[in-house]
Amino acid sequence: MPERIVETVQVKHLRILDKKGNADPALAPPLSDEELKRMYEILVLSRTFDQRALNLQREGRLGTYPSFLGQEASQVGSAFAAEKSDWLFPTFRESGVYVAMGCPLHLLFQYWGGDERGMRMPDNLNVFPLSIPVGTQITHAVGVAMAIKYRKDRAAALAYFGDGGSSRGDFHEGLNMAGVFKLPVVFLCQNNQWAISMPRDRQTAAQTIAQKAWAYGFEGIQVDGNDVFAVYKATRDALMKAKGGGGPTLIECFTYRVADHTTSDDASRYRTKEELEIWKARDPILRLRMFMEKKSLWSDAYQKDVETRSKAVVDEAQKKAEAIALPDPRDMFTYTYNGLSQRQSRQLKDF
Amino acid sequence: MATMNTVQALNLALQEEMERDKDVIVLGEDVGKDGGVFRVTEGLYDRFGAERVVDTPLAETGIVGAAIGMAAYGLKPVVEIQFMGFIYSAIDQIFSHAARIRARSRGKYGCSLVIRAPYGGGVKALEHHSESTEALFCHMPGVKVVVPSSPRIAKGLLISAIRDPDPVLFLEPTRLYRLVKEDVPEIDYTVPLGKARIVQEGKDVTVIAWGSMLQRTMKSIEGMNVELIDLMTLSPFDEETVLQSVKKTGRVVIVHEAPSMCGLGAELSATIAEHAMLHLKAPILRVTAYDVVLPLPKLEDYYLPNTARIRKAIETVMQY
Ligand SMILES: Cc1ncc(C[n+]2csc(CCOP(=O)(O)OP(=O)(O)O)c2C)c(N)n1
Numbered sequence: 001m002p003e004r005i006v007e008t009v010q011v012k013h014l015r016i017l018d019k020k021g022n023a024d025p026a027l028a029p030p031l032s033d034e035e036l037k038r039m040y041e042i043l044v045l046s047r048t049f050d051q052r053a054l055n056l057q058r059e060g061r062l063g064t065y066p067s068f069l070g071q072e073a074s075q076v077g078s079a080f081a082a083e084k085s086d087w088l089f090p091t092f093r094e095s096g097v098y099v100a101m102g103c104p105l106h107l108l109f110q111y112w113g114g115d116e117r118g119m120r121m122p123d124n125l126n127v128f129p130l131s132i133p134v135g136t137q138i139t140h141a142v143g144v145a146m147a148i149k150y151r152k153d154r155a156a157a158l159a160y161f162g163d164g165g166s167s168r169g170d171f172h173e174g175l176n177m178a179g180v181f182k183l184p185v186v187f188l189c190q191n192n193q194w195a196i197s198m199p200r201d202r203q204t205a206a207q208t209i210a211q212k213a214w215a216y217g218f219e220g221i222q223v224d225g226n227d228v229f230a231v232y233k234a235t236r237d238a239l240m241k242a243k244g245g246g247g248p249t250l251i252e253c254f255t256y257r258v259a260d261h262t263t264s265d266d267a268s269r270y271r272t273k274e275e276l277e278i279w280k281a282r283d284p285i286l287r288l289r290m291f292m293e294k295k296s297l298w299s300d301a302y303q304k305d306v307e308t309r310s311k312a313v314v315d316e317a318q319k320k321a322e323a324i325a326l327p328d329p330r331d332m333f334t335y336t337y338n339g340l341s342q343r344q345s346r347q348l349k350d351f
Numbered sequence: 352m353a354t355m356n357t358v359q360a361l362n363l364a365l366q367e368e369m370e371r372d373k374d375v376i377v378l379g380e381d382v383g384k385d386g387g388v389f390r391v392t393e394g395l396y397d398r399f400g401a402e403r404v405v406d407t408p409l410a411e412t413g414i415v416g417a418a419i420g421m422a423a424y425g426l427k428p429v430v431e432i433q434f435m436g437f438i439y440s441a442i443d444q445i446f447s448h449a450a451r452i453r454a455r456s457r458g459k460y461g462c463s464l465v466i467r468a469p470y471g472g473g474v475k476a477l478e479h480h481s482e483s484t485e486a487l488f489c490h491m492p493g494v495k496v497v498v499p500s501s502p503r504i505a506k507g508l509l510i511s512a513i514r515d516p517d518p519v520l521f522l523e524p525t526r527l528y529r530l531v532k533e534d535v536p537e538i539d540y541t542v543p544l545g546k547a548r549i550v551q552e553g554k555d556v557t558v559i560a561w562g563s564m565l566q567r568t569m570k571s572i573e574g575m576n577v578e579l580i581d582l583m584t585l586s587p588f589d590e591e592t593v594l595q596s597v598k599k600t601g602r603v604v605i606v607h608e609a610p611s612m613c614g615l616g617a618e619l620s621a622t623i624a625e626h627a628m629l630h631l632k633a634p635i636l637r638v639t640a641y642d643v644v645l646p647l648p649k650l651e652d653y654y655l656p657n658t659a660r661i662r663k664a665i666e667t668v669m670q671y
């Protein structure tokens with residue numbers, strides 16, 4: 001027998017909520033009505049925040065901002081599955097994760113307004129400051145997972161990145177280490193089909209990103225990233241598995257970046273309107289809303305109420321952020337080291 | 352002759368060189384269809400095709416490493432790294448291989464490679480988008496480091512960099528991309544690497560700067576009898592021009608937007624101290640950014656050298 005098959009890979013795609021908002025009863029996560037409403041309200045809040053940030057940027061009140069429009073289910077659904085003891089590693093795109101984890105929204109406005117104090121998360125939040133160099137945070141999640149394992153804590157790390165991030169060496173090194181050490185870490189790739197102007201097929205010739213997990217000795221799964229139930233279930237299962245000693249998982253959320261890459265980008269230069277319209281119609285928030293409507297958990301009045309409350313929260317956060325006094329210029333000396341160097345002290349004296 | 356900004360001048364340089372030499376290949380993230388995030392490669396994809404203007408996966412180590420292979424084979428790759436802050440994973444390839452292939456192969460292989468990257472602050476950008484870490488690269492023998500300060504200079508330097516047989520890191524001050532317009536000749540001209548430029552002759556003090564700090568310094572020295580040097584090639588730099596000027600003026604101020612610790616100002620100071628110490632009338636002063644992590648936009652203006660600090664340093668050395 002000169003040749004035999006030593007490994008085969010079968011990649012699953014998980015969808016629980018269909019486009020009309022019907023849930024597969026065997027797979028639907030056991031969320032109470034209250035939890036469902038909370039999930040919905042966070043989805044709406046995250047979009048309200050996102051749209052406000054875009055408006056403020058246009059008015060020149062925030063700097064460059066990367067919208068996550070269309071990716072709300074991937075971000076909120078995954079964060080919803082995390083516990084407070086888990087450590088999350090978001091990128092620049094993940095404002096929705098911060099919102100879902102309960103980060104005070106004025107901090108986000110402050111950060112995107114160009115003030116680093118906005119990335120000082122409250123003590124009870126294990127959400128790392130966002131990472132801008134693509135893919136570089138993946139290995140940090142791996143290290144946190146090593147520490148969790150060493151201390152025998154019941155927690156896991158959750159690393160976010162994009163389809164573009166899957167091309168970086170950091171991705172391969174991080175996943176490889178996680179596989180070798182069987183670490184409690186979940187790798188969550190939001191494949192939003194674009195990395196600035198590069199389409200997904202420019203990042204990999206593979207059919208899916210999920211299948212890369214097998215090369216590192218663990219499982220991957222592709223989920224409908226616009227289906228908040230699928231994202232939630234896949235992430236919760238993966239986190240449970242991680243905490244139970246089952247090792248890492250790669251989750252590919254198949255979704256779409258509806259907005260321009262950032263406010264400095266013009267996506268019409270490189271992608272078609274038709275493609276955009278197809279994905280706009282797959283609105284992840286609308287899908288949960290249709291599900292809730294069938295369960296009589298949603299009504300026009302409820303929608304109005306949720307929107308009013310979201311707007312109030314975002315108004316309040318914006319007001320609070322704008323009322324914060326400019327940082328003292330000397331603040332830039334404070335955190336370079338834990339304490340001032342001789343040179344810094346001299347520079348401060350002459351400042 | 353046409354009036355253009357630095358983006359247009361760089362674009363023209365690429366067009367001309369690609370037209371002239373079909374071994375010139377552009378590669379990087381978003382350089383093709385999108386024309387680069389600053390539009391420096393705009394139009395090249397349509398004109399020269401996807402084989403010569405290569406949109407790559409998001410993989411800096413891979414892009415630079417592959418470019419080294421292309422260069423060894425005889426092509427002339429021009430890599431775009433989207434921002435200098437994203438070059439660091441490629442440093443392994445630049446330091447371990449691009450800089451040493453010629454030495455390691457005893458001259459059999461060269462590395463005629465250009466790595467372009469937007470560089471420097473003053474544009475109120477996100478974290479990692481305002482980096483000025485040129486000194487890291489100047490430290491490495493085998494790598495040339497070049498920074499243009501105006502559209503005309505940018506075009507001439509980029510053409511020289513592409514034709515140079517060694518690896519060149521070509522740092523484009525983001526702040527100057529569209530700030531300054533200048534008449535740029537459309538004929539074939541070059542600005543040689545390794546040569547500094549005396550922007551303005553003067554008697555009292557030599558001021559050395561480059562990139563966007565050169566522009567800021569020009570605006571800061573009105574009414575002062577300053578000899579202003581635009582270093583242009585940071586490594587290996589034009590020691591002759593620098594030392595000659597210092598011997599004439601006896602006073603030196605160096606302006607750069609990188610922090611002071613081991614910045615290029617330190618190397619310039621040491622070179623001047625070693626070779627022209629006895630001509631000096633005053634201590635050499637550096638005007639630099641502070642030695643702190645580069646702040647986000649709200650504090651950026653306090654971090655970068657400004658006119659007041661530049662003038663104060665010049666006035667201080669004049670007191671001797
Ligand atoms: C190492 C690195 N290279 C380049 C960039 C510039 N850049 C910022 S976002 C981006 C595309 C990222 O695509 P993806 O990982 O799919 O994330 P998305 O933007 O779609 O959320 C690029 C090239 C960067 N931030 N980091």
Ligand SMILES: [Mg+2]
Pocket residue numbers: 162163164190191192193194195196257
């Ligand atoms: Mg993407």
